[in-house]
Amino acid sequence: GIQVEQSPPDLILQEGANSTLRCNFSDSVNNLQWFHQNPWGQLINLFYIPSGTKQNGRLSATTVATERYSLLYISSSQTTDSGVYFCAVRGKLIFGQGTELSVKP
Amino acid sequence: DAGVIQSPRHEVTEMGQEVTLRCKPISGHNSLFWYRQTMMRGLELLIYFNNNVPIDDSGMPEDRFSAKMPNASFSTLKIQPSEPRDSAVYFCASSLVGIEQYFGPGTRLTVT
Numbered sequence: 122g123i124q125v126e127q128s129p130p131d132l133i134l135q136e137g138a139n140s141t142l143r144c145n146f147s148d149s150v151n152n153l154q155w156f157h158q159n160p161w162g163q164l165i166n167l168f169y170i171p172s173g174t175k176q177n178g179r180l181s182a183t184t185v186a187t188e189r190y191s192l193l194y195i196s197s198s199q200t201t202d203s204g205v206y207f208c209a210v211r212g213k214l215i216f217g218q219g220t221e222l223s224v225k226p
Numbered sequence: 227d228a229g230v231i232q233s234p235r236h237e238v239t240e241m242g243q244e245v246t247l248r249c250k251p252i253s254g255h256n257s258l259f260w261y262r263q264t265m266m267r268g269l270e271l272l273i274y275f276n277n278n279v280p281i282d283d284s285g286m287p288e289d290r291f292s293a294k295m296p297n298a299s300f301s302t303l304k305i306q307p308s309e310p311r312d313s314a315v316y317f318c319a320s321s322l323v324g325i326e327q328y329f330g331p332g333t334r335l336t337v338t
Contacts, residue, residue: 151324152324154326154327156329162315162331162332162334163329163331163332164317164329164332166326166328166329169325169326207269209269212323212324213259213271213274213282214259214261214269214271214319214327215271216268216269216270218268219268
């Protein structure tokens with residue numbers, strides 16, 4: 122089956138720093154989502170982005186489907202950005218293992 | 227507008243007992259998904275329904291697990307009998323077919 126790999130597995134940032142999270146997938150996809158799982162366990166939708174680029178405030182995402190990767194950019198990070206970021210692909214979502222982000226004040 | 231609703235939010239039960247988790251999808255959505263999250267295996271799909279019909283249950287771990295969707299606004303996931311290794315967070319999600327999925331808050335199940 123399709124493999125979804127996220128990097129880095131862990132990331133520690135100082136508040137105000139920028140970061141890029143990567144998601145690689147081993148086969149073609151027609152559906153890709155980014156989620157933020159907050160410290161309370163909620164899965165929050167960030168982007169539905171099977172291809173192209175989208176922006177929402179300090180966050181943006183780009184998916185290059187032909188090269189089988191997606192990137193999530195976080196600019197001017199805040200402590201509330203802490204948590205685990207997941208990408209997931211395909212209609213019945215197959216999740217990566219996540220990137221655990223910790224933003225320090 | 228209400229999101230996906232799950233109940234209970236927390237469940238603690240003893241090994242061997244029956245457990246029923248409940249989900250109400252977003253109104254108008256026609257696909258419903260059950261996922262399980264554990265430290266060892268991460269987030270994995272258990273089963274999904276389109277238009278109330280089970281489409282793929284290959285992720286259901288064994289016969290102790292069953293899921294139903296009697297109508298467009300309600301689904302259950304049942305574990306009978308429960309075992310300690312079933313302890314996990316169970317998420318329900320809904321979507322329009324093939325489009326963005328939205329997740330409920332999850333049910334944290336502990337089997338002692």
